[in-house]
Amino acid sequence: MKLKSFRTTILIILFTIFLGAFIGGTTNLINGYISPIYFKNIMRWDFENIWRACIAQGIFEGLLNGIIFSLIYSISFSVITKGNASLSFGVKQLLKITTNIYLLWAIGGIIALGLALLSPEFYQSTFRMVPTETKDMLAYAWVGGSIWGASFGSVIAITIGIINTKTNWKTINQ
Numbered sequence: 001m002k003l004k005s006f007r008t009t010i011l012i013i014l015f016t017i018f019l020g021a022f023i024g025g026t027t028n029l030i031n032g033y034i035s036p037i038y039f040k041n042i043m044r045w046d047f048e049n050i051w052r053a054c055i056a057q058g059i060f061e062g063l064l065n066g067i068i069f070s071l072i073y074s075i076s077f078s079v080i081t082k083g084n085a086s087l088s089f090g091v092k093q094l095l096k097i098t099t100n101i102y103l104l105w106a107i108g109g110i111i112a113l114g115l116a117l118l119s120p121e122f123y124q125s126t127f128r129m130v131p132t133e134t135k136d137m138l139a140y141a142w143v144g145g146s147i148w149g150a151s152f153g154s155v156i157a158i159t160i161g162i163i164n165t166k167t168n169w170k171t172i173n174q
Contacts, residue, residue, distance in 0.1 A: 005083030012077055012090045013070040019098050020066020021059045027105055027150055028058025035139035041129035042144075069158050073097075076162045080169050093168065097161035101153050108149015109142040116141035 032039060032054025039045055039054050047053070077090055116123040116138055123141060124130040131137050 005078070008085065008087050008090065009074050009078050009083070011087055012094070013074045015091060015094060016070035016073055017063060017066035019094060020062040020064075020069060022062065023098060023101055023150070024058035024060070024062020024065065025055050026058075027102075027146065028054040031058075031143040031146060035136070035143040037131055037136055038140045038143040041140075065154060069154065073158060073162065077165060080162070080166045085169065089169075089172070093161060093165045096164060097157045100157035100160060101150060104153025104157060105146045105150035108153065109146030111149070112141040112145020113138055115145075 029051075032051040036050040036054070039050050039057075043057070045053060073094070077085065077093070081089075112123075120134070120137060124132065124137065127144060130140055
């Protein structure tokens with residue numbers, strides 16, 4: 001492996017880990033604001049400043065996901081491009097993946113909101129410790145759904161991202 005391609009791969013790994021932490025932190029920044037009750041109930045947190053803890057938890061979990069996805073993506077990226085892609089090409093692909101993760105995070109929240117609105121009784125009996133007040137239940141639904149959306153969405157987004165990286169790389173090199 002050439003030094004330049006090795007450096008690019010290392011930077012892609014680091015950027016992917018950073019993006020994981022960033023996505024986790026920003027989504028939990030919003031989710032912690034929308035429903036601290038969700039985190040209090042699910043995480044069994046009983047202290048002041050749950051919102052700050054949500055952000056820290058998001059960064060931590062995002063770092064873990066970023067490490068896993070960085071290995072998957074960087075290996076795929078290196079194999080697809082045979083070590084010949086620029087860092088800017090890799091970063092552009094990662095930003096597309098990031099956009100898709102945010103999109104799927106929002107879709108997950110919207111689906112859960114819809115479910116809670118459509119059948120509050122079902123939602124409350126199916127999921128743990130759901131508040132009974134409508135406003136709190138809907139906020140709780142958003143957070144739970146958006147977390148699932150981001151979690152499953154990350155797998156979908158990275159898979160699509162690898163496919164798009166391959167397609168875009170072929171287009172550039174034709």
